[in-house]
Amino acid sequence: MGASQPAGGAATLEDPRATGEDPGQDVRAPAVSALHLSAFRSLRARTVPLGPVTVITGPSGSGKSTIMEAYEALARLGQGNALGEVFGERTARPGSPSPYVPQGARPDRQGRRGFRLGCAVTGPAGPLRFDVAVQAEPELRVVGERLSRDPGETLLATALRDPARRSVTATRHVAGADRALRMPFPDDRLALPLLPLRVAGTTTEDRALLEAVEQVVVALRSVFACDPVPARMREPVAAQDGRLGGDCANLADVLRRTRAECATRHAALLAVVREGCAGPVTELRAEAAGSAGMAGSNLVRGVLERGGTLPVTPLEWLGEGELRFTALALVLLTGPGVLSVDTVYEVPAARQALTVLADGMDRGLDGRQTTELLALAGRMARRGHVRLLATAPAGGALARAAAQTEGVTLIDLGR
Structure with a gap:
């Protein structure tokens, strides 16, 4: 049960569970x-x-x-x-x-x-x-x-x-x-x-x-333990293997890879981002950041296309909530081929269910974003794609949404 990496990444991106097929x-x-x-x-x-989607809430301590x-x-x-x-x-x-x-x-x-x-x-x-x-x-x-x-x-x-x-x-x-x-x-x-x-x-x-x-x-x-850090996500990053780290600092590099290698998954991410970000969003992609001849000429940054004559919006211009929402949506929609996890490649993908750990998941998010992410987690869990274990303060947006969402296991440590 080793964790050797397969050559290339396209094969692991095309997980049938990511496209909605039932394994x-x-x-x-x-x-x-x-x-x-x-x-x-x-x-x-x-x-x-x-359960497939579990939210733990309770007071501090x-x-x-x-x-x-x-x-x-x-x-x-x-x-x-x-x-x-x-x-x-x-x-x-x-x-x-x-x-x-x-x-x-x-x-x-x-x-x-x-x-x-x-x-x-x-x-x-x-x-x-x-x-x-x-x-x-x-x-x-x-x-x-x-x-x-x-x-x-x-x-x-x-x-x-x-x-x-x-x-x-x-x-x-x-x-x-x-x-x-x-x-x-x-x-x-x-x-x-x-x-x-x-x-x-x-x-x-x-x-x-x-x-x-x-x-x-x-x-x-x-x-996969995930805690997106917006301050680290605002900087251009080197174009490397396109495997997302737990702090999501290399989000732009992962967007570069998913857009090129898995159109279905990228389209699903774009649809979710439209629901969680302010203003129109017609595309989510990476572009070169840095001038030719400079040492950092292989750097990339993420941008939102707004459509029509509107200029693109660099991801670093987004608020912390929008950045965290985009990163968490990407995590829930992708799999071991994209996330930096110790994958058991010799076990068939249909016999693996990635568990995402998100401590303080709703930090910086509004109620609309939280509800959208929880619904996304439920859809992907039903397809056997991911499981989610998240924590949230008592009375917060995630705790309220979990209490009203069918299929979510809500554990209140304050009771």
Whole structure:
């Protein structure tokens, strides 16, 4: 389940789901259906159900961003990142208290403290649950993982048997008995993404285990955390690979690519932008920015064409709300071939559903823009294209729109 890039980009742009074609009701893409935060930051014993479109609302400090942070952390671990890459950057210095451990958690006799988080995953292999326990103090280590099938059948478990060794022991359930895998796994990252390298897949039990592992890993890796930053989107950018970053700073380069490679998708984006931007909009494109012979002559900027004799409007002239709206619409309409995500290319596109994480999604947007984006997310979710998990302040435009939109899972942490 590697993440090698395909040569070129046009093939990945022409995802049938982006054009509105139904990939088939019999295909169920792996998806995270719930987050389980047993003890993570300020949240304890919290289960967060997730639908195709989910909006989490609540007052400041209620845990909205913590839920998003937990999901993104699980996604990065599922991609094979080391614990230090995911959690170490938030620790000021070695030996200092970890911000991820609940403040009231007491250390054990060896002075160790940690946190636990997990998820439920649906898909072709059936309902699964994955949990991981992490020692955060005095150093980051995986204490244990558990992959189980409802109701309570453990498929794979790891445990830190000997604290003196930098490894964990893995056991799997085969023919009614638990069997230890010969080779240990490192204690600084998840064993789950590494398992296909250790299991041959020659028996029925092997294949069932690998299918379950693939379902969880694909669901976790199919995540794109998005927070458009208008200040970064106003500057011309180099024409490169046309893969959108999480801050959407290279929006103009992506517009250059989508307009050239996927007319259907670009037309859909243009139709949405017309609804969310003030004034007439006849085209959305990129143009060269910089003079020939200059070092930055490969720079591009985005522009709106207004039609008739009206001059074009550079995107940098738009307000923050219009810029964020345009970027979020592009994210919801595109897929792994355009977004900068760790894509599982060997899994068919119809068996992948990208989950967009948008913390504070309605920041800077008005009610009309928010309603349009939520409706767009619903349409794309019904086609199996994307799932959306967004947060919004209590009483804000997104929370109000979610309460009135059919098919949206609304979670109010203030209740």
